[in-house]
Amino acid sequence: MNGLGFKVDRVLRGIDAASRLGLRVKINTVVQRGVNDGELLELAAYFRERRLPLRFIEFMDVGNTNHWRQDQVVPAREVVDRLSAQWPLEPVGPAYRGEVAARYRYQDGGGEIGLISSVTEPFCRDCHRARLSADGRLFTCLFAALGWDVLGALRAGADDAELDRYLARVWQGRRDRYSDERAEVLASGDIRPKAEMSYLGG
Ligand code: SF4
Structure with a gap:
């Protein structure tokens, strides 16, 4: 999905190395229907294990070259519902006014996720x-x-x-x-x- 054919295993190793060094790591992932929406649970499980916050970003029509289509937008609500069916989630209030991501935590202590819903619930x-x-x-x-x-x-x-x-x-x-x-x-x-x-x- 990076558009450059860059191998994901190097990225994952980099994330682990950064975490080991104590850097605050946060994972952003754009969800695109028909491309990676079948992997949400695997993705969440991977970062739950590492206790790293994962943020799901709705596919946006940013720029002119990403071939955006409305029908490829996976609403943030759907992401929450699908994850919650596996690992129940509860909302966490915003840390400050204007926080971009709506945050949720796993009720079993598995860490946090965030949702950026700029298409289905804009926050301009x-x-x-x-x-x-x-x-x-x-x-x-x-x-x-x-x-x-x-x-x-x-x-x-x-x-x-x-x-x-x-x-x-x-x-x-x-x-x-x-x-x-x-x-x-x-x-x-x-x-x-x-x-x-x-x-x-x-
Ligand atoms: S004004 Fe609205 S569309 Fe523009 S960057 Fe802010 S939230 Fe996004």
Whole structure:
């Protein structure tokens, strides 16, 4: 699923090595119907054994190249139901306002999972994420096409206070809520260009 043919065993060894060294590890996995939705229980069992939090992310229409289709979205609710039938789960309240993942813990003490349901239960209202691309552009939404030219402001000589004001102006002026609007946008056929996830840094 990484698109590069990169072998998963090296990734798994890396995860184990990072855990052994005491790094806080969290596993993100995008669930795609017909691709990996038949492996949810195996995946959960693997990371339950290691007590590593696993987060399931709904397949999103981020960027322009992932060939997203609505019928390949596995709703977060379905993931919870399927896992819960095997290992009963209970919700854990958010650690802070705007926490992206809805968290659940296994009732048998097997650790935690998280669900990111940006397609079936959008959370734009509480979104506080900004992303800075490697070429110095600030994106106020994962689904934006254009970023704000922070590098340009710096090159033009902005000092810390000016940069502070610039960022505050950008942030206060943002109206992003793509996931809330997704259904209308898609129904209208308004195919917007979007930045790729790899460019935004995830
Ligand atoms: S669609 Fe944009 S505004 Fe909504 S949660 Fe995602 S990044 Fe935030």
